[in-house]
Amino acid sequence: MKDTIIPLDIVFIDSDLSVKSIHKGEPLSEKLMTEENTSYVLEVNTGSSIKIGDELEFSPDIKVKKDKMVVLNEEGVPQMELEGGERIFSRPNTKILIKFAKKAYASRKDNDYKALGKRIFKFLKAQNDSEPEYVTKK
């Protein structure tokens, strides 16, 4: 690592927020470490417990409680909770949107906000175009 004296773990992370590899950064070494398909690199003190397959998560910590869904405003502040049966977005789609939202929160990039908006539109349209679903009690 050029001009760097701190021994570091160099963690390469892909667009699914999954750790792909961890390289040991050598202080003052001119050697390059390269990975394809990288969306994030995290540098921390060497000796971290980070492993391949670990997931990168951003704060604020947004938890989806079991059997409840929390609807968030644009700042990630909970607005209301829904019991099972009503849905604005399905649980898998909620998880996807949270990922996109957290990414935009970290980067503040227009493209990331755009990607989030596009995804929301896609899900809303699918709901709009579908017949209403009725949940039968088990």
Place this chain on the structure above:
Amino acid sequence: MDKIKIKVGNEFYLVEVAQTDEEKEKGLQNRESLPEKEGMLFLFDDDREEVSI
């Protein structure tokens, strides 16, 4: 630089965010040490970028 809180696996880290080419080029150069659970997160475009550090 502002720091954000992230979680990787089971650990929390407080990290600076390097976004511009300049910030990413500079990284953690010329620092004497890094506090225990701190670090730097480098952002790259989502176009399946090949990255060299």
